[in-house]
Amino acid sequence: MNNKRLKEVQGNSSYAGIQNLPQGTQNIPNTQMQSFMPQNQAGQYDVKSIAQKDLMSIQNLVDSGQIDYAQGQYLVNYVLNKAYNMVQNQNAQPVQQDSGIQDGFLEFEKEKADFFTPAGRSDVLAYLKNSNVNFDKDELSLISQLIEKLENSAVDRYLKQIAREKTLNDENEIAKKRLRANAQNSTFDDNKNRVFTREQIGKMSGAEFARNEKAIMEQLKKGLIR
Structure with missing residues (x-):
């Protein structure tokens, strides 16, 4: 053939x-x-x-x-x-994971039980198991240290950001207080240098008259109010 x-x-x-x-x-x-x-x-x-x-x-x-x-x-x-x-x-036939992969995780969990349980870490665990790489206990320990380092760095960045935002808010409040104080002082100075008329004094409320009484009396003595 x-x-x-x-x-x-x-x-x-x-x-x-x-x-x-x-x-x-x-x-x-x-x-x-x-x-x-x-x-x-x-x-x-x-x-x-x-x-x-x-x-x-x-x-x-x-x-x-x-x-x-x-x-x-x-x-x-x-x-x-x-x-x-x-x-x-x-x-x-279902894909079977290498028993060596499982053994490495079992040995790691004996020392750090539930390390991969929290949200986020469980995603890392799923990725490692699906990679079909035979990680031993020491390699998983190094990975866990890296995860903890990344988490701590993220927490530090968050705390620094919160502290910076608080500092900015405090500085803004101080600036607002200064602006309000300057505005009040400016109004006081304007009233101090202002010459009132009889018509303006007649339209004042009791509070306004009390606030400007000293200036009004001085102006009356000087004959400035007409």
Whole structure:
């Protein structure tokens, strides 16, 4: 069976075909049969490499005359069907985390229980576990120290910001008091230098007259009020 013919056989094969070893291959030596797509091998398969190797073995068997063309086609169907099933099984298997990763976290939690429980830290924990990196206890301790340093720095920045805002507020209040005092002094000076008329004095309330009484009396003595 040349390469062109083998490709034709592969193209005519169906993934939905034979579930068990097909009839017509009983005469193939057991040593050859055992090499085709092992079913009970544990772990992950390199399905493509296995299938390519088995298809090449089938071609060699046909070329050497150990099996005929029909038997070769049966075996091609069988190999492709098993490859399809293996891929499906691999896709269905859940991704398992390395036990070493879990061991590192367990050892760390013995020394610092609930370190990653608070909000924010739990996000870091999820990221570390999903990274599939095998962190040991010492590496996790260094990471925890970095987290604490970042948190303390954030607290320090916040406290400094609060203190700065308080200082600005205090300075603003002092400035406002000075402005009010200057405004009051300016009004007092204006009233002190102001010459009242009889009409203005007559319209004053009791409080206004009391506030300006000294200036009014001085102006009366000087004959300034007309």
